[in-house]
Amino acid sequence: MNTQTLNVKRKFERRRKWFLILQLLSFTVFLLLFVVDPGDSLLPGVSSSLILSIILGVLLLNPILSLLIWRCPSCGHLLGRSCNLKHCRHCGVRLEE
């Protein structure tokens, strides 16, 4: 395995890790939407409107950050919705074993 291939795979693993963290964070924050009561505070000293603003901010940033992160490390094209990719569908570079 040459250095360039190794670099692509390392970058892909890093991007996948951040993409999964982002999706997990967004899902968790989405679930919080059902817990937060606008009239009552979830955390002492923190207003529910601030919590709702943070939740909405994360949910709005998710698609933007996903578009920036979830790209082929070799050609830069979007990788689609699946996290389990063996190859880039655009350039064909191998992304994992």
Ligand SMILES: [Zn+2]
């Ligand atoms: Zn590619």
